[in-house]
Amino acid sequence: MSRSLETPLSKVKRGPNRASYDAVLAFNIIDSALLCHVGQTKEGQVFVTPTCHWRDGDYLYWHGHSKARNVKGPIDQPEKVCINMSLLDGLVMARSAFHHSVNYRSVTLFGVPERIDDREEKLRQFKIFLDKVSPGRWEQLRPVNEQEIKATGLVRIKIEEASVKMRAEPPIDDAEDANWPVWAGVIPLEKTWGQGQQDPIQQEDYNTPTSPDAV
Template identity: 75%
Template sequence: MSDSLETPLSKVKRGPNRAQYDKATAFEIMDASLMCHIGQTKNGQVFVTPTCHWRDGDYFYWHAHSKARNVKGPIDEPEKVCINISLLDGLVMARSAMHHSVNYRSVTLFGVPELIEDKTEKVRQFKIFLDKVSPGRWEYLRPISDSEIKATGLVRIKIDEASIKLRAEPPVDDPADNDWPVWAGVIPLNRSWGEGETDPIQSQTYPKANSPEAF
């Protein structure tokens, strides 16, 4: 099976020099991010929904209330959704206004969502998601209830049609501007989590949660 995610739909038309299509790079970006935006149509209207996501092998997952548009809609009327995952890595400060840019990594993914209804599999996926946010926390939590499982919709799409775009370079100014007397370069964006803030209603002291990964 090919590791290329390129199809006629996912092929990048604008800025193809920044495009890639390999699964390994796509997986890295998906795993390094926590939020995505899901685009879908309903009665001719486009809706974009932000949500958290995770990956398990060659499948991309998200969850919501079982009646939520981004879970129920594509199942009731099967059609491809378009999902974007983006990571901002830095500000690119150039010598002219029009050459300012950003360094970034992004994946645009296409697929028809598949509803996961098996109870055991749903619970397994919920644990995978929580382990992405806080590894090892699941085992300390109040067990998930049947009503919670039923009320939570879980869908996935196969990761087999996508494009990657990225920029990781210094400014690209016009050669005539290279000696213009202003600072130019890249200001990196460093992502990190702050100190945990304890719930004010908590009456006992417990060890703080495992630090989440820096998405």
């Protein structure tokens, strides 16, 4: 049975009919997205930083330079960050400008980041991340060195305070506009990876890496 991620902070106030707090649903969206935005404050100023993320069990991870704001900042001054990831699924074309919308899936999480310093755990998490981006590629690469490990900061938050919002339906127009003579419906967004473009400095031809599933 899936657990709930609802808390007073994560409870959706606007559009609660589109909200869910189901952990399994949140995990699916987190795993499908490749990019998240980390929101934090420093000396009263809000900063939002885009970064790649991944999940391992009940934890959301991200990495960056060891001195980067979204890695070092929450550790130097522990406080909750707000993280969002969104997937656009389609344009909702209505009969009036006011009722146009988008179909989407999104997750917003809250938590106090904790830093991971253990060398072996950092390597294990780096592999999980790369396997998400390109399954099987880690084993083909030049092994990371000690300088790279030290220069890369790794943090995580436990996924226990979050909300999902999503829309997956046709336009909702006013009843009196039902016969307005204009096309209405959904234009789905189809996402696929293109043909790989090999680095021009390479002299040999190599197999194109495996891409993650389109999201």
